[in-house]
Amino acid sequence: MFQIRTLNNISARGLERLPRDQYEVASEINRPDAVLVRSANMHEMEIPETVKAIGRAGAGVNNIPVDTMSQRGVPVFNAPGANANAVKELVIAAMLMGARNLTQAWEYTRNLQESGESLTKAVEDGKKQFAGFELPGRTLGVVGLGAIGRAIADAALALGMRVIGYDPGITVEGAWQLSAEVERAPNVDALFAKSEFVTFHVPLVDATRHILNAERVKTLPKGAVVLNFARHGIVDDHAVMEALDSGHLGAYLCDFPSETNRHHPKVVALPHLGASTGEAEDNSAMMVADEVRDYLEDGNVRNSVNFPETVMERVEGAYRVAVVNSNVPNILGQVSTDFADAGLNIIDMINKSRGDLAYTLVDVDQPVPESALDAIRETPGVLSVRIL
Known part of the structure; x- marks a missing residue:
């Protein structure tokens, strides 16, 4: 159990x-x-x-x-x-909010005190300040082309937008799933320079923290809309607020309210609704x-x-052992020797590595004695051993 x-x-x-x-x-x-x-x-x-x-x-x-x-x-x-579809839908909604000033317009009408014909006049007088623009023909830059980034790229293409993507870590499988209509940017700076909208779909690591910073904000086209529905910290809030104040950026829509951004009139900060x-x-x-x-x-x-991704079909009647170890030479050879010393014949085996870790699945023909498992556990570099 x-x-x-x-x-x-x-x-x-x-x-x-x-x-x-x-x-x-x-x-x-x-x-x-x-x-x-x-x-x-x-x-x-x-x-x-x-x-x-x-x-x-x-x-x-x-x-x-x-x-x-x-x-x-x-x-x-x-x-x-x-959660790719949920985030995709929220990002598309945010793009529309940014393009049409929907939340600011809603706030304006919600706070009107007039009634009757005075209300009608106030509505007509106010609508001019919320004039927006349409999405077809606009360029969306997508930083990160995993499942979410690809879904957003496809949706934007369907809306008639031009899409530019950047992801240095894209897998072969991910590349196959990416629409041929998505243009590949050689680096993130080239993407920013062409993007009227830019959306981020990368994890927060040292390399992505403040990937949009004070210097890079300046490379975005005037009036660009920034969307961050990935992780707080990917965008430098202070840099974006300054660009909004100066008029260089048109809007900032994100899933991460902060003391810095949540009261700004050009910001729509949602309470982390991406996968909700x-x-x-x-x-x-x-x-x-x-x-x-x-x-x-x-x-x-x-x-x-x-x-590492490691999948091996079960062999009927076999006994399986899983070994995790540091990715250093000769551990696999030592494990094989320990099985041989115990009189066990290896029926099937797979060994994969990822960075500093290696992982091995071994199917043998007989029950594995505890002495063989102990011998493997005592091998320098072995982190864990399980019999399945």
Whole structure:
């Protein structure tokens, strides 16, 4: 029986993917095999040594101590693309709000005190200050071409916009899924120079913090609209506020209100609504529950932010061992030797690496004695060993 601890309210549809005859799921479990989390901050938590996997029901993992987990040989899973449609719809709505000054116009009419013909006159007199522009023919720059960025690019193309994209880390699979109509920018500065709208869909890391800063704001066309529905910190709020005040930028729409931005008349700051739909929460929970279950039961790794993608079909009648180790020479050879010394024949094996980590699945023909597992555990560089 696997024990799963939940740190937030995880969608019931996701938890249903964990059969009750094999899994105990609760928020009070002290020594869980895995943790499912949404937004809870795990950096200050004491994470039990029993934890073999962490699943984030969403895309970003800033609330999880990924490096610490890597050192312990624990994969961190997420749900990329599960909330893509929800974020796409919100970004398109934000583009329309920015182009047509919808929130400012709504605020104007909501605060009118007139009535009757006076109200009609006030409405007609006021509408001129909220005149906007249409989207067809405008250029949208998309920084980050993962599932969300691609969805937004497709939607913008359907609206008649020109789309420029930049993502130095795009995968081959991601590139295949990207519309041929999306122009590739050689770097982010070239993208900014051509973008009347710019939207960000990248994680917050050292390389992306304040990717739009005071210098780069100046390279955007006059009147450009900035959208940040990725992570707070990707955009330098102070630089954007100054550009709004000077008239260089037309609007800033984001999902991250702050003391700096939330009262500015050209800012629409929403309360982190990106993935706040029932459908997105269900999709994220179902995806990450499936990933954690596949890892616990079969050792397969799909959509991990720190482990290599590793999938091996089960061999009928075989006994499976999973080994996590530092990515250094000769550990795989040592593991094979330990199996041979125990009289075990390897039927199938897969070994993958990612950065400083390596991961191996081995199917052998007989039950694995504890002495063989102990020998592997004692090998310098081995972080964890599991028999499945």
